[in-house]
Amino acid sequence: MKKAFSIICLLALGTSLLAGCGNNNTEANKSSTEASQNTSNKAETVDPNAKYDPQLNISIDFQVADAMAKDFKEADWPNNLWNQTYRDKYGINLNASWFCKGNDLCSQKKSVAIASANIPDIMTVSIDQLAVLSKTNMIRTDLKEVYDSYASDLTKSVVGEAGAAPWDSATFDGKVLAIPQVDSSIDTASFLWIRQDWLDKLGLKVPTNMEDLYTVMKAFKEQDPDGNGKADTYGLMLNKDFLNPGLAEALGIFNGFHASPDIWVRDSSGKLAFGSVQPEMKDALTYLNKMYKDGLIETDFGAKDSAKASELAASGKVGIEYGAMWNGMYPLQQTKDNFKDSNWMAFALASNDDQPAKPQIKLNVRGYYVVKKDFDHPEALIKMLNLFTEANRGPDKEMYDKFFGPDGPGQHPTAFQEWAAKKNLTAHLNVTEALKSGDTSKLNSEEQGYYDNIKKYQAGDNTQAQFEKVFGETGSFRIMNEYDQNNLFQLDQFYGAPTDTMKSRMDTIKKTEIEYFTKVIMGADSIDNFDKFVSNLNGMGLTQITNEVNEWDAAKK
Structure with a gap:
């Protein structure tokens, strides 16, 4: 059922991956043709896929997901598939100033970094930490303009599924101080x-x-x-x-x-x-x-x-x-x-x-990406988010399988993620359509797994009933679709710090x-x-x- 069914472990819902720390490459910052200081006129001139030359080094911090903590090896992280792709596609090299495991420990490390005014180039923070940063002069305040210029249509679509609330929650004194790391709110409905x-x-x-x-x-x-x-x-x-x-x-x-x-x-x-x-x-x-x-x-x-x-x-x-x-x-x-x-x-x-x-629901934002004020390339963050949405929600099945399939690195080794609010609802709709038509050519590997297990259940394997009861034609997502189509979700109207x-x-x-x-x-x-x-x-x-x-x-x- 693909570990991307991570929201389930919302039970555990605590598997959010936050970003991490390192050092930026000053020479690359000065020489890159994508200097982001002039964001006002970028819409007509930027190339979201342009590669930094020389290579751009970015410091982050990295939280190891609980599901990966046992097998995670810090020495392997710099060369995992995500980081290799950032270097090959964008000329972005990530340096983790620290790795941490466990929400409390990681939150403490971030708070210490904020208190000492020594944050990395890009960091993921909680809503409380963002509120603290809003009262300092440590982070950039132009991220929405950078996002509007560099985010792909697909990234905007994925983030847009969550509505305006995530952006409102990242706004202080009229300024968007962070890019919200969205997840599904509707999947918590009763x-x-x-x-x-x-x-x-x-x-x-x-x-x-x-x-x-x-x-x-x-x-x-x-x-x-x-x-x-x-x-x-x-x-x-x-x-x-x-x-x-x-x-x-x-x-x-x-x-x-x-x-x-x-x-x-x-x-x-x-x-x-x-x-x-x-x-x-x-x-x-x-x-x-x-x-x-x-x-x-x-x-x-x-x-x-x-x-x-x-x-x-x-x-x-x-x-x-x-x-x-x-x-x-x-x-x-x-x-x-x-x-x-x-x-x-x-x-x-x-x-x-x-x-x-x-059914009542709360806004589900895993964290907020902030960019250090003197870091000159906030658009690098958006590029990495574009890669994630392209791999996770794009039309290229081979790319999906490469990053998320049974032999891929899954969702965990990258800090830069945006999850579509209706990802699992979309999977249900795709799977049930395939069950009706018999055509599985449009299913990604996760959806194919659901389809295969439902067919096993239909053939008499009761251990696979769970997939029918969630993603199948008689599953919970048939009701989720009704909730969605009839606009029945009751969102918590307070989603600030x-x-x-x-x-x-x-x-x-x-x-x-x-x-x-x-x-x-x-x-x-x-x-x-x-x-x-x-x-x-x-x-x-x-x-x-x-x-x-x-x-x-x-x-x-």
Whole structure:
């Protein structure tokens, strides 16, 4: 299924590759015909593919992805396929001033470099670090003009799939200080996963509203859908961190009541408001409390993380869960492994009224590319991004296989990446078209892998059900396509750097929030105390945070 399905490991979602450090070649900087100081007139004169002569040396820092940490060898890095291609195609030679492993360690190294005013020529930073840099004189402020001049149409298309929000998030005082490293936000959306075989056995229809969903969950609890004669099944799989997207969560239930916890939404006046304290939350919490009282959720869900909660799926004891598109692979493939006639299917979120539920998502930016102020060739960054999008999303199958195929270096050895927001949706559409037509000539190696595994499943190999359940004609991406076509995604409307009060108060606010919600669900606290809960959060700093968020919102307009 191609390791490029990296967003899954969004489970792990932590495999972002950040850039690294070294030294620039002053002579090359002076002699190159592509001096970028005069960006205003470049649109008509630049050659995005021009090669530096003499060679341009660029310092970066390099974060080794967790998936590669075991086998990564620093001595091999300078001559990997990406770095060789940068030299051969563009005359760009990268020098890593340091390698680091682990997000915390790498973030610390970058912060030290910023604090000491000793950053590399090109570096990838977090939104917090970008905010710090915005108050210094260390980085270039003309990157958007450079990007507009040098980015290929394909790169602009890939980055453009994420919309304007990534650029807004990189903008401070009206200046774009960084190139956002985009990834897919839509792939974190929630789906309603149901055991279709249990529906069929009990003669039930797929629920489209919250009332029918409750009826189905109650039947799954009380009508012995697994046929073992025991009262040992549950309606919903839920974990203690149910506000976190991904697996065994409750975001889909909140969204079904048009509530949006833990993200910022627009209120009736057009101002930004924190979704967790809006009135719609009360109906969703009441619904979950009723489920708990009726035994549709495990009584000890509050002590189980997502991995522990997912054991219900492996044991065939649950019929419904809310989670991301990749749940068809993990953990729901485990149900198929243990119960060959099981049949999990993804459906759109149920709604409590005649309006569709909107799955909430957050802006997914892996990092921000910044360029040192006295580095004269910011366009070199754009060239390397162009190479990545050309290899990853271009029409040349041989080039894709060279860089991303089974024998290629994969996605990890380069720091310079831009991932299309609809990459996996596009793969689904391409694969299902090939399944209908039988023509696989247009599939890249990743898509071909999905296609081949789906055909194996259709031929009786149940271990490959996961590929059908995600990328196939009955997979979760058929619903993702509906979400996309109907513009249903509810994007978190705050995507700037954490405000001052957020940094000191938000963790405590969210801890208080999850404690109260959990108590309400389990009956240890009352929904009648919701207004008191809101007042408590406001006093803890939420009012000030809301003011700061709206100041940010006003400034970007």
